[in-house]
Amino acid sequence: MTKSGLKLGFVGLGIMGTPMVMNLIKGGHVLFVNTRSKVPQELVDAGATVCTSPTGVAERADIIFTMVPDTPDVEKVLFGENGIAKGLSKGKVVVDMSSIDPIATKEYAKKINALGCDYVDAPVSGGEVGAKAASLTIMVGADEAVFERVKPLFELMGKNITLIGGNGAGQTCKVANQIIVALNIAAVSEALVFASKAGADPAKVRQALMGGFAASRILEVHGERMVKRTFNPGFRIALHQKDLNLALQGAKSLKMALPQTANAAQLMQACAALGHDQADHSALVKAIEALANHKVAPDA
Secondary structure (H helix, E strand, O other): OOOOOOEEEEEOOOOOHHHHHHHHHHOOOEEEEEOOOOOOHHHHHOOOEEOOOHHHHHHHOOEEEEOOOOHHHHHHHHHOOOOHHHHOOOOOEEEEOOOOOHHHHHHHHHHHHHOOOEEEEOOEEOHHHHHHHOOEEEEEEOOHHHHHHHHHHHOOOEEEEEEEEOOOHHHHHHHHHHHHHHHHHHHHHHHHHHHHHOOOOHHHHHHHHOOOOOOOHHHHHHHHHHHHOOOOOOOEHHHHHHHHHHHHHHHHHOOOOOHHHHHHHHHHHHHHHOOOOOOEHHHHHHHHHHHHOOOOOOOO
């Protein structure tokens, strides 16, 4: 693909950000990058220009992406000392692809809009595997015209790209996603621990269930992790805890109950107490295993 001439910025080069940047470079774009730690050499080798601060990224790029862990991190990257806001000029676009508080997102959007720039919240689902394969699901909150401007870039990083509504709507959708994922992980955990303790082969139980109504991506991918004991993080329990806290805080402000979400959050809290908060969120099964005094399968 030939160079498009688009100058893009990207702040936050972790498990997700690095492959996302790589896909933007493969799409023919010029990248200016910054991250808290050292910029991965693979991005430098691919042609990314390293900037010393988020301000520097914003000064050089027309569309600036952020991909950092939590709401305070986004606030710091946007509005802190040497933040993106200080490097913006009218007409630029800020695209936050982190998973953060929808209410805070609306406030950040107002501040960026006041500088004459557009704001997009575009959290993703699909984890490290999806980031590398450019198959992420991207949930977008933005004005439609701004969305259309950024959409070709999203298409270099993901497959299922949906404009949900205005600013904050993307983050609201992501919270809903995390509720469903957490509850499914808990359900698969209970089913496989139950089957294993009852004496059935959990691998064969999973295989059988994949052919029926209980089939799901969680059973397929995370069920396999539970059986094979491969809990290297694609998405850490600590980050999923953060997302479920957003759900529960939101539910409180909306005066509603999320009883199963609260239960899943407590199971993740149990995992954290057991020392597994940096493991993949499929390690939620370890909380169920502790309650059963039985593991789905022996540790590798």
